[in-house]
């Protein structure tokens with residue numbers, strides 16, 4: 001079993017849908033420890049992605065072509081911290097997926113590249129209360145699932161579950177990167193908005209693979 005361009009397109013559409021559905025929650029989370037724009041930033045970005053997808057005259061040939069469209073669109077339409085971070089994540093992921101279908105190893109390589117992009121761009125490590133705290137356990141769980149011979153859909157399901165746990169675990173962390181770090185200890189008790197949106201995007205990937 002492999003994941004093809006149709007999967008990638010479905011993932012992008014589901015990501016847009018879930019970010020839009022959860023826009024208000026993301027706004028509220030960011031209002032509590034940031035400036036309250038994360039939900040709107042991402043909703044606007046993914047709206048633009050859908051617009052560009054609909055405007056394509058030819059369907060993308062490779063998974064990486066879909067992810068590159070997402071990367072360039074988010075970079076040019078989402079401001080703040082999340083635009084460049086997600087943009088770099090999708091750009092790295094697109095370079096790791098220059099193929100028409102992903103097996104489990106390909107899914108792992110894609111997720112590793114995305115995390116690598118976030119870390120290269122934002123210089124945050126695990127435990128700093130950022131999206132890295134969703135992506136790091138997601139990648140670890142994906143690696144473990146693939147090592148145990150899981151098919152791509154199960155690799156993504158494991159990554160999504162771990163991203164959920166990782167996002168929930170940001171509640172007890174002190175923010176030391178991004179806007180939330182201005183609050184120091186007062187950031188404790190709140191879930192990081194970028195970790196939540198990362199979870200939503202990974203859950204969408206798993207749902208597309210299971211569909």
Ligand code: ADP
Nearest residue numbers: 038080081082122124130131177178193194195
């Ligand atoms: P801004 O903070 O500029 O308003 P957003 O609200 O869209 O941007 O995004 C905030 C999210 O970005 C945070 O919740 C956090 O997950 C993520 N973030 C901020 N700085 C970093 C960083 N240096 N590394 C990784 N993620 C970061």
Ligand code: MG
Nearest residue numbers: 034035037038
């Ligand atoms: Mg913000």
Ligand code: MG
Nearest residue numbers: 035037080081
């Ligand atoms: Mg902002």
